Structure formats: C-alpha cells, structure tokens
Amino acid sequence: MKKRALAILLAGVMMFGLAACGGSQNAADTNESTGNDAGGAAAQETEADTEADGGQEEMTESGTTGGGDTTVRLAWLGSGQDKEALDACLQKFTDKTGIGVETVYIPGNWSEYFTKMQTMIAGGDYIDCAYVAVEGFEMFIDTGMAAPIDDWIAAHQEEYESTVGDIDPNMLEKVKFDGHVYAIPEEWNNVVTHFNTNLLEEAGLSLPDENWTKEEFLEYCEKLTVEKDGVKQYGCVLPDGYFAVEAWLYNFGAAYMNDDFTRSTINSPEAVEAFQLMQDLIYEYGYAPIPEKNVDIIQQLIDGNVAMGFWGRWPTNNYNANGFTDVAVQYIPSFHQNQPICGVGGIFVMKDSQNPDAAASLANYIGSAEFIEKFMAAGAIPVLDSVAQKLVPELGYPENNKIYYESAKTAISVQAPVQYPECDALVTRVLSDILVNKADVQSTLDAAAAEMDSYLLDNIE
Amino acid sequence: MKENKKTVSVFQKKKRADNIAGYLFLLPAIVTFLLFIGGPMILSLGLSFFDYNLIQPPEFTGLKNLRKFLIDPQVRVSFANTFKFLLILVPVHCIGGLILAFMVSSVRSSRLKSVYRGAIYFPTIVTTASVAIVWAYLFGTDTGVINYFVRQLGGTNIPWLTNKVMVYITIALFSFWKFIGTAFLYYFIGLQNIPDVYYEAARIDGAGTLQVFFRITLPLLSSTIFFVIVTNIISVFQIFEEPFIITNGGPGTATKTISFYIYEIAFKQVKTGYGCLLAFSVFLIILAVTIIQFAGQKKWVTYDYE
Numbered sequence: 001m002k003k004r005a006l007a008i009l010l011a012g013v014m015m016f017g018l019a020a021c022g023g024s025q026n027a028a029d030t031n032e033s034t035g036n037d038a039g040g041a042a043a044q045e046t047e048a049d050t051e052a053d054g055g056q057e058e059m060t061e062s063g064t065t066g067g068g069d070t071t072v073r074l075a076w077l078g079s080g081q082d083k084e085a086l087d088a089c090l091q092k093f094t095d096k097t098g099i100g101v102e103t104v105y106i107p108g109n110w111s112e113y114f115t116k117m118q119t120m121i122a123g124g125d126y127i128d129c130a131y132v133a134v135e136g137f138e139m140f141i142d143t144g145m146a147a148p149i150d151d152w153i154a155a156h157q158e159e160y161e162s163t164v165g166d167i168d169p170n171m172l173e174k175v176k177f178d179g180h181v182y183a184i185p186e187e188w189n190n191v192v193t194h195f196n197t198n199l200l201e202e203a204g205l206s207l208p209d210e211n212w213t214k215e216e217f218l219e220y221c222e223k224l225t226v227e228k229d230g231v232k233q234y235g236c237v238l239p240d241g242y243f244a245v246e247a248w249l250y251n252f253g254a255a256y257m258n259d260d261f262t263r264s265t266i267n268s269p270e271a272v273e274a275f276q277l278m279q280d281l282i283y284e285y286g287y288a289p290i291p292e293k294n295v296d297i298i299q300q301l302i303d304g305n306v307a308m309g310f311w312g313r314w315p316t317n318n319y320n321a322n323g324f325t326d327v328a329v330q331y332i333p334s335f336h337q338n339q340p341i342c343g344v345g346g347i348f349v350m351k352d353s354q355n356p357d358a359a360a361s362l363a364n365y366i367g368s369a370e371f372i373e374k375f376m377a378a379g380a381i382p383v384l385d386s387v388a389q390k391l392v393p394e395l396g397y398p399e400n401n402k403i404y405y406e407s408a409k410t411a412i413s414v415q416a417p418v419q420y421p422e423c424d425a426l427v428t429r430v431l432s433d434i435l436v437n438k439a440d441v442q443s444t445l446d447a448a449a450a451e452m453d454s455y456l457l458d459n460i461e
Numbered sequence: 462m463k464e465n466k467k468t469v470s471v472f473q474k475k476k477r478a479d480n481i482a483g484y485l486f487l488l489p490a491i492v493t494f495l496l497f498i499g500g501p502m503i504l505s506l507g508l509s510f511f512d513y514n515l516i517q518p519p520e521f522t523g524l525k526n527l528r529k530f531l532i533d534p535q536v537r538v539s540f541a542n543t544f545k546f547l548l549i550l551v552p553v554h555c556i557g558g559l560i561l562a563f564m565v566s567s568v569r570s571s572r573l574k575s576v577y578r579g580a581i582y583f584p585t586i587v588t589t590a591s592v593a594i595v596w597a598y599l600f601g602t603d604t605g606v607i608n609y610f611v612r613q614l615g616g617t618n619i620p621w622l623t624n625k626v627m628v629y630i631t632i633a634l635f636s637f638w639k640f641i642g643t644a645f646l647y648y649f650i651g652l653q654n655i656p657d658v659y660y661e662a663a664r665i666d667g668a669g670t671l672q673v674f675f676r677i678t679l680p681l682l683s684s685t686i687f688f689v690i691v692t693n694i695i696s697v698f699q700i701f702e703e704p705f706i707i708t709n710g711g712p713g714t715a716t717k718t719i720s721f722y723i724y725e726i727a728f729k730q731v732k733t734g735y736g737c738l739l740a741f742s743v744f745l746i747i748l749a750v751t752i753i754q755f756a757g758q759k760k761w762v763t764y765d766y767e
Contacts, residue, residue: 111729118731122515143516230612232603290623293709294597295604305604421730429714436623436712451534 059116062087063102064094071100072358074347075130077113080105089375093365099358110135111421121145126352128359131366132183133345134174135242135416135424140348141177142418147351148180152360159361160184163368166384168408174344183346184360184367187380189312190340190407191239191247193333197326197399199224199233199307207400210331210338214277217333221287224307235287236308237297238278238435242424243414244310245431247341248274250412251332256427257452261417261459264452266430267445270336276441277335279434291435301327312343313404316378316395328399331407342411344383381405419455426451502744509738514731526738536739538714539722543698546718549633550697555689557637558644559682563674565645566652578649582642589639593706596635597622600707622708625715632703632716640696644689651685652678683762691754698747719743 060080063071064087076086083105090101104127106116114136117127132140140146153160164172167185175183195207203223208216221235239245249255254270257263265271281288289295289306298315300306302324309315310332319327331338347363349356365371372382378395381404382388388405395401417423430448433439509526511519530536565577584592599606600621608618621631659677668676679686701720704710710717719739727736 115728115731118515143514145516289603290620292601292603292622293707293711294594295601300604425725425729428709429711432709432711433713437625437715439713 059107060105061102062105064091064100066091066094066100068098068100070098070355070358071102072128072355072362073102073104073126074362075104075106075117075127077108077110077131077133078105079107085375089371090362090365092370092374093362097358097361097365099355099361101362111424114139114421118143118145121350121352126354127350128353128355129347129349129363131186131345132348134343134413135420137175137177137182138416138418139420141182144351146182146348147353147356148182149184149349149356149360149363150180152349152357153181156361156364159364163364166369166386168383168385170409170411171342171344171383174342174413175346183348184363185344185346185383186367186372187346187376188342188344188383188408188411189243189314189380190342190404190411191244191310191312192329192331192340192403194301194309194311194315194398195328195330196301196304196307197328199304200328203307207328207330208333210403211334212330214333214335217335218285218287220308221281221285225285225287231305232289233304234289234306236281237300237306237310238281238288238291239310240291240297240431242427243312243341243343245427246414247310247332248278248335250339250341251335251337253336253339256415256423257417257456261415261419262456264449264456266427266452267442267449272442272445274335275430275434275445279438279441282435283438291431313381313392314379316398319397320378325397327397329403330400331403340407340411341414342408343414345380346383381408417456417459419458422455423452426455502741505737506741508734509741511734513733515733519734522734526735529735530738530742535714535717535722536719539717539719542714542716543700543718543720545629546632546700547694547697549629550636550700551690551693553633553637554641554644554693555686558641558689559648559686561641561645562648562652563678566649578646581645584639585642587639589702590706592639593635593702597707600631623712625712628708628712628716632707635703635707644693647685647689648682651682655681680763684764687754687758687762691751694750694754695747698743698750 060083062080062083074090083103086103090103094100104120106113108116110133114132117130120127130140132146163184171185171188175181175185197207200206203226205220205223208220224233224235226233239248246256249271252270252274254265254268254274256266256271258265278288282290291297297306297309298311298318299322301309301315302318302322315327319325331340347366349359349363353359367383369384369387372384372387373391376382376387376391382391385405385408388408392401392404415423426448430444433444434441508519510521510523512522512525513519561581565574565581568574568577598604600608602608602618602620602623605621607621611617611619620627622628655678659681660673663673663677699720700718701724704716704718704721705724708716710721720743723736723739723743726732726739
C-alpha cells in the first residue's frame, strides 16, 4: 500500500514538473505574443540569426511616452540600435496627437523581417503599421496583411497632400496597387558605383563620366587591380544580391522577368552577357574576388582592399561608423544604357490594425519632412525631393552625391513579385553557381528561367 | 483449493497495482512525447496536404505538395548533399572519436588524461554558431587567416569555401574539431567499462596491442560503437548550422542539406505545408535507416561483458 502511495506521489510530482515545464512554454508563448521574444515557426531562424550575430539579434521594443488612450504598434526593421533617435522623432508625433507609439524592432534581412511579422500575426500578435520595402509590397497586399488607406486619405486630404506633394510621382506610383493607395512612402535607394578615392588617386584616375562605358569600366578595373605587399587589391567587388544584380541587368537592357511578372527573362541574351561579364571579371580578368558569404565587402572598400563596389546609399552608415569619407559615387557603367533602379520603402497600415486611423496618421507623419529631416541623415534617400536635395549633400560626402536623388524621375523599380522570396533565393543560388562554381552561364540561366517560370505561373490570370 | 484461488487473486491484484504504478511512471514521458514530438509530427503530416502561409487559412491541396516533392530538383540536390555529408562525417566522427578515446585512455598520468579529455570535449560546449563564424573567417580565401599563412609560406590561396569539393573538407575539419568530443566521451566511458580482467588475461596469453584492440576492445565496445553510429547518422541527417553559417549552402548548392532546404522553404518562403512534407520525409528516412541499423546490430553488437 505504502509502495503504491509512493508510486502515485512520485508520478504526481513528475507530472507537476511536466506541468511546470508547460508553464515555461506558455510564458515563452506569451513573450512571443508581446513581441519580446521570437518563438513558434520562426524560432529556429531567429535563434540561428541570434547565435550567428553573437546573441544580439533579438526583437526589441521601445516607445514614446505620454500617449493618451491610443497606442499604435509600429514594426521596424533592425535590432533597435537607432531606437533613441527614432523614439525622439516619434515623440513629436505623440506630443502633437496624443497617440503613443510602441516600436517593435525585428532584426534580419527583408525576407526574415517579413517572415517574422507573418509569424507574429499568425501567433495572435498584432501590428498596426509596418515599415516595408518594395520587396514586400506585393506579398503584403496579396496575403491580405496590408489594407488600403484611401478612406483615411479622403478624410485627411490636406494632411496627406502636405506630406506627399513633394514626392516625385514616379516614386508615389510604387505604393499604388489596383487603384488603391496602400502606404506612405518614406525613403528609397538606387544602386550606384562607389569608389575609394584614395585608390583612384593612387592609380591616377578621376571620377568617370556618368555615361561611362563597359570599356572604360574594364580600363578602371585593370588600373585599380594591383598587388601590394603580397596582397591583391581588386578593381571591384561584384554586385552581391537581388537588388544590385538587377541594377546591372537594367544597364544591360535586361531584367529578371517581364513587366507583369508572368515570365522569366533571366536567360535573355542581354542577361547572359551581364552574368558572363561578372564571371569574366573574376576568372578571365582577375579584377574581382570570388564572392564569399562572410566577407564584408563594404568594409573591403573602406579598408582599401577593393576600389569599386555597387550599392545604394546604405553604405554611408558603414562609412560614418568608420569615419571614412574618401569615397565618390557615379552611376553604374552604361553597358548598354544608363537605367537607374529604385527600391522604395514606406509605412503600410495593417489590415488587422486595432487603430487604423491612428496608424495611417503615424504613417503620414513618418513620411513627412519634419520626421525625415530629423531621422534620415544617412542610409537611404529621402523620398521627398526637397528634403533629399538638402539632406544628401549635407552629409558632406560621397563626392558626386547628387546622383542619389537626381534619378528619382527615371528610376525603374526593382522587380518584386509576390514570389519574391523564391526568386531571391534562386538569384542567390544562380550567382553562387556562376561566380563561385564557375558554372556555364547560358545553361545555368536557362535552368533558372525554367524554375522562375514555375514560380511565376500563379501570376498568369 | 480456496487458499490457492485467494493467493492467485492477491497476486493478480498486486500485479495490476504494479502495472498501474509503472504506467504512471511512464505517463510524464508519454505526455511529453505526445505534446512535443508525436503531436507535432502528426500535425506536420496533416499540414503536408495543405498550402499554408501563416496569414491566410490553410488551403487543402491534396497531393500537390507530394507531386512537387517528387519532381523538385532541389530535393534531390539536398538529399544528395546530405548523403555526401553522411559518407564523410560519420566515419570521421566514429573512427576519429574511437582513436582519440583509445589514445587518451592509454595515457598513464591521470592529470594528463584530464587535460586531454577537457581539451577534446571543450569545443562541444561552445555555441556552434559563434565558433562557426570564427572558422568561416579563418577559412576566407583572400581575407582568411589560414590563407594568409599559406601565402607567407610561399603558397597560393586555398579555396576552402569557394570550391565545391574543398568545402566538404573544410566542413569536415570544423565538424571534427567541434563535435568529436561527444563521440570521444562515449567511447572513453565505454573503454572504462571494459573489465581489466580481460586485458590481464590477454597479456598473460601473450597478446599484442593490436590483437588486444581487435579481439577484446572492439567487441566489448560494440554496443557503444553502435550507439555512436546511430546518433551520428541521425545528427548528420539534420546537419544545418555548418552549411548555414559557414557556406550558406554554397558554393552554388554544393552544401545545401535537406535541413537547410526545409529552413528555406518553411521559414524564408513561408510554405509551411511543403516544409512539413519535407520534414516528414526526413523523419521517415531516419526512421528506416535506424530500423535497418537495429535489425543489423544483432549480428555484431554484444551487450554481454560476462
């Protein structure tokens, strides 16, 4: 009898222990629902990111103080390193409107940012509005995560016009879908050539003209590729991702897909020519290093290990952090044409927002000159023309920085269909195959085109 | 007769009570398994028949995911790469760990033995991701430390991470350094458990070191070897951190493993249904391989030390 009682008692204790474990799990779930921690389906990748970045990449929250009954939850890309600056800027909104702002920082790249937001929403958490780049526009609308703000605009026409009136219509069009406005654009980026001016000077070169040709580019690469104390200084690093590669493709007169995203054109003769040149720059000419995952190529330019790179305005954050100002920018060589690319970012109001009007007001404020002038010293190009023309030169470098904003009228958006994550993964793989594995360009792109076509099938009406 | 019946009845009651107690002891493990392993597995199988992007309700698609699975070239590539890792890493760990354990257990000084034991096991307690990043920097082609010394010695850059054959050697080196401690520890404990009397008898009979190793150590260590092989195969099937952090699955798709592909599908492309199908396929393969191993072990594994 005693034994039986003891057995039951022990089993009870063990069950209690299990229940206690269950409690911890619930606690983790609760954290997830408040955005303090990441769990659920995204936990593995968040964990991997967190570990990969030395444990720093966790979701962070901050917020304004003194809000009234209404608080808006804003999702923001990043790990919260700029939260003091952002809070200070948003505090003005709270002071004016009485609406509090709680900012949820989500770390990772764009794909990870979108996935984590999807997971949060699926887990019962809510976001009122979110900063979204063009890579996520179609996906946000297609999955029903975002809601149009037409009603808010109709009710606040003057407020809206005062914000977007200064935006180039070309940029404003990027946030309109099927006749509805979904976001207030805030910033954009293009892709240009960055030069380490010290290395240009050493090679006796000056900044090339804006319509510099492929031949001139190769000549620059040749002169800038030298051996120094047993270490090779490369003429350039190659574009390293979907956005920058498509910028090259545009200048070759190519693109990943057709305009309505129903058929891939990644294996067009012009695209093949572009990828072939990239491969040749490594293996035939020796002007560029083989791309590697863990090499920070912006740092390579800063350190003088490479002379040219292809990015937007985002490296200015790295330049600032390193106190590096010996840099100039020029358009990507006009391989066949000079066709700038653009990627717009803006604030979307979420469909499940608990305060859609307040969220739209916040989105409008973040798109305003008052906010942008205070917040965006470096990193992106303000979408407001007058603010861009004031802020971009104010930084003092890079040389020729006017090309950041002067292409707003003519820039074509990067192609980001609903299937962006699949296409992004495919382009990354193709790049690695061609540039690292030295795979045959034509056959690799033919296979990629077939695969991309299978992704884009859903877009055919 | 009555007495006999009473005895049987008391015996049955006691047996039943013991059974209940036994089941109660098992209950926490069963509940844990059902909640955190069995339940999600069944859910995963169920979700395989749906398209689910976490935002919109799951949409039943029947065998669509299965049809895709059968023709998806990335599945073939990922499984092929995973099998390549199996062929390289399982022998590296199983044989390397055994050699290290045998060498350390042969050291006479207990202090030195502790030092070796600590040094070999230490990397396993360090977070894989953090050291993988460091190794990735060490192995950089132009900027890596190892190639710097290679160049200093007059050599040329070794494509540690940019050649699709070399990259397997790089990951095997990292994996050996990082994970050999686990296999080593199992073998080391297994070696300690072999009674000295067998060795003494062998020495008296004049057996040499190799004979002792092959005729006594290996047979009596077979249960540990079997355990190490089974657990190693399972963990290599799930290999993720090394390709994710060191190579990003590249160059091209050279080191994209099935776990890496599941991560891409389920967590980057948010195709939860297809991701579940991939995960379930891995489970089935691991299950089949493990069943085969358990069936085969009867022929070579001994659990009897007496």
